[in-house]
Amino acid sequence: MKFDHLLVRYGELTLKGSNRKKFVNALKDNVIRSLQSLEGTHVHGKRDRMYISLTEEADVQEVISRVTKIFGIKSVSPVHKTTQELEDIKNLCRELAQNFNSGDTFKIDVKRVDKSFPLDTYELQRELGGVILQATEDITVDVKQPDNNVRVEVRMDGVYIYTEVYEGAGGLPVGSGGKTLLMLSGGIDSPVAGMEIMKRGVRIEAIHFHSPPFTSEKAKEKVIELTRILSERVGPIKLHIVPFTELQKQINKVVHPRYTMTSTRRMMLRVADIVLERIGGHAIVNGENLGQVASQTLKSMYAINNVTSTPILRPLVSLDKEDIVKKAREIGTFDVSIEPYEDCCTIFTPKNPVTEPDFDKVVKYESVYNFDEMVQRAADNVETITINKDYKSEKDKDTDALIDELF
Ligand code: ATP
Ligand code: MG
Numbered sequence: 001m002k003f004d005h006l007l008v009r010y011g012e013l014t015l016k017g018s019n020r021k022k023f024v025n026a027l028k029d030n031v032i033r034s035l036q037s038l039e040g041t042h043v044h045g046k047r048d049r050m051y052i053s054l055t056e057e058a059d060v061q062e063v064i065s066r067v068t069k070i071f072g073i074k075s076v077s078p079v080h081k082t083t084q085e086l087e088d089i090k091n092l093c094r095e096l097a098q099n100f101n102s103g104d105t106f107k108i109d110v111k112r113v114d115k116s117f118p119l120d121t122y123e124l125q126r127e128l129g130g131v132i133l134q135a136t137e138d139i140t141v142d143v144k145q146p147d148n149n150v151r152v153e154v155r156m157d158g159v160y161i162y163t164e165v166y167e168g169a170g171g172l173p174v175g176s177g178g179k180t181l182l183m184l185s186g187g188i189d190s191p192v193a194g195m196e197i198m199k200r201g202v203r204i205e206a207i208h209f210h211s212p213p214f215t216s217e218k219a220k221e222k223v224i225e226l227t228r229i230l231s232e233r234v235g236p237i238k239l240h241i242v243p244f245t246e247l248q249k250q251i252n253k254v255v256h257p258r259y260t261m262t263s264t265r266r267m268m269l270r271v272a273d274i275v276l277e278r279i280g281g282h283a284i285v286n287g288e289n290l291g292q293v294a295s296q297t298l299k300s301m302y303a304i305n306n307v308t309s310t311p312i313l314r315p316l317v318s319l320d321k322e323d324i325v326k327k328a329r330e331i332g333t334f335d336v337s338i339e340p341y342e343d344c345c346t347i348f349t350p351k352n353p354v355t356e357p358d359f360d361k362v363v364k365y366e367s368v369y370n371f372d373e374m375v376q377r378a379a380d381n382v383e384t385i386t387i388n389k390d391y392k393s394e395k396d397k398d399t400d401a402l403i404d405e406l407f
Helices: 017-035 060-067 086-097 121-135 189-199 217-234 245-254 257-279 298-305 321-331 344-348 359-366 372-380 394-406
Strands: 005-010 041-045 049-054 073-082 105-112 148-155 158-162 166-170 179-183 203-210 237-243 283-285 383-387
Touching: 005 017, 005 060, 005 158, 017 041, 017 049, 017 060, 049 060, 060 073, 073 086, 086 121, 086 148, 086 158, 105 121, 121 148, 179 189, 179 257, 189 203, 189 217, 189 283, 189 321, 203 217, 203 257, 217 237, 217 321, 217 383, 237 257, 237 372, 245 257, 245 344, 245 372, 257 283, 257 298, 257 344, 257 359, 257 372, 298 359
Parallel strands: 105 148, 179 203, 179 283, 203 237
Antiparallel strands: 005 049, 005 073, 041 049, 073 158, 073 166, 148 158, 237 383
């Protein structure tokens, strides 16, 4: 018995009063995009819930698996729809009961949204319970912990019947809350930070600081792959790759070795700020976490943050590493993040960085050289790639072409 609809319940967005239309539209766009390559689906976004109609060709499990990853969705249920005719409802229940396992228990839960329906909730519950008991042999009722909870919703446009509820990703629909720039390093933390922010409805573009030849193409490929994984949930993401070698060398020339880390972060932020303005975003996101490493003490954050008044969002600031790793595994970035390619900071990390950098000192070191032009040049020379879930790097494309040629 094939399901004909997927019922999609909204998360928090039902609370958002006058913004609701904007939220529903953003969510609808995201759902349509995620189902684009699948056959047999059509999305109807309504004020209080969404229905995806499913034709015979639709792969219901695949639709469920994609839709439950979209932010803004509380839960989904594959449903059967029928008319308000009592006989039709009964027939559907009879058919449904054929899927119960031998010895199963069940319960009927009626929600009567259309108050003009002739039977009241209790009467309909009793009728349908009776039908199922008659149509089966060893099935009994259990209202407390049933194996099959048959939910029947009587609505104006028809009656929806379902037994299963799959949990969604929660949060708010991406695109409903503005744009940020995510500092994406290739480590474990920053992709998780990006996902946490997107969960709140905010769109991201990513920025990565690349220092060839000190960092390899592999490190860049890794960041591209992380961006690709993030894009699986939210659609295409722009990745801005900043040529950072010149700045990094200059920092190492003029800044005291114990302060190069602080200064590197400050320059990154200055470049990020320029790119942020260009893309029309309003905040920078990073994966910083209090107390993890030298650059992440409060005093260090203060010294680094001081180059900008742009809000910096640090969604992981208070989490334990264990929890961050757990989240990285859940979103599928962990295995890529632990690949051993150096990012620019690992290579230039001094042996003994200052953990409590003195703000005045870092300013004094940097004042020896006017970094403005170099910062601007780095921002002007970014390479921007738009990455979607099917993105292939040039290298992969070359390999594919070679394979095509050979076979
Ligand atoms: P991550 O696991 O995200 O690399 P981390 O714990 O290793 O974080 P750091 O290396 O100190 O911490 O970096 C702190 C934050 O600075 C990162 O989470 C990231 O947002 C940003 N960052 C560091 N290096 C880069 C880089 N090369 N390009 C872009 N952002 C970076
Ligand atoms: Mg790192």
